[in-house]
Amino acid sequence: MEIIKTIKPGDDGSKRYHEKYGEQLCAVRYRRSPCKKTVYTTIEIIVAQREAFQQGQHKRTSSPHLTHSSEWVAVKVAYDETELRAAVRRMGGRWSNQAKAWVVKRSMAIRRNIGHRIVEGLIDECLDVGI
Template sequence: MMTKTTLKPGQKGTKRLMEKYGERLICVHYRYDKQTSRRYTTVELVEEVSDWETPMTRISQPSEFATSRRVAVRVDYWEAELRQQVKTCIWRPRQKLWEMKYKNVIVLGLENRLVGEDEVVPE
């Protein structure tokens, strides 16, 4: 059996099925069977909608291991208030980076300032 045509809701040939299935209709397939010389009309429907966890959601809720690992964060010199908050962490003057636990990065909201491992020069 081969699929010759796939139509999206609203295209010519889907009107009757749109009335029947409404918002649940995803697409309509017209399949042809050469052996029996028949055409089959099949539909794809949404059966259920539920929440799912994206990879980014999982990252925003890190494991205990992930929160205890040390990461490098860049804080610019003129950001005096933020620098004051991270002064309890380790300063790496050669790299001009602060080293801190990832859980502190989350608490301070510094996720967008994380420095990749390729940018960190070994001590």
């Protein structure tokens, strides 16, 4: 679809959407269908936000007591430990080819008794996982 016009929040043509969605509203767009017979009004809204981390920046603090159970960590599992690898995969683990490690939530690793396999700081090298 071809974009005909983009309107910023607060400008004429976006006020009723700005009233409905408030600060979540990013843009109002008018699009024309490929057959050029229909015009669609679409909105772009913010549904989530998080802090952006740059490569090499550490997500966790230096104290192990201040860790968050929902943070992602890298876990080392040997290639011949097939049962453990399958268990990590079942708990939602993702393989990082760059770091040669499994990426899981810290809480899951501790709950499954593999917390001792967490390699602190290695998560920063797991850029190919997309977390």
